[in-house]
Amino acid sequence: MNTKLHAITDQNGPPLSFFMTAGQVRDYTGAAALLDSLPAAQWMLAERGYDADWFRDALKGAGPTFGG
Incomplete structure (x- = not known):
């Protein structure tokens, strides 16, 4: 059994x-x-x-902070 940890960090x-x-x-x-x-x-x-395209589209839709 193994796991993955997905994380958001600051700079x-x-x-x-x-x-x-x-x-x-x-x-x-x-x-x-x-x-x-x-x-x-x-x-x-x-x-x-x-x-992935859906992830890039979601980031673009998030507003000007991600190029939307």
Whole structure:
């Protein structure tokens, strides 16, 4: 059994919010769970598991902080 920890951190690294899933669950499950917790930001650093059209569209729809 393994797990994945999906986290939102500030620019210095301390966690602001996190969500745990089973290891075999796709990354977009964690992304969807944390989407409403994202703070206002000018940029985002994420691994490629979060690179999906629906996620980019959701960020664009979030307003000017994410290029919307």
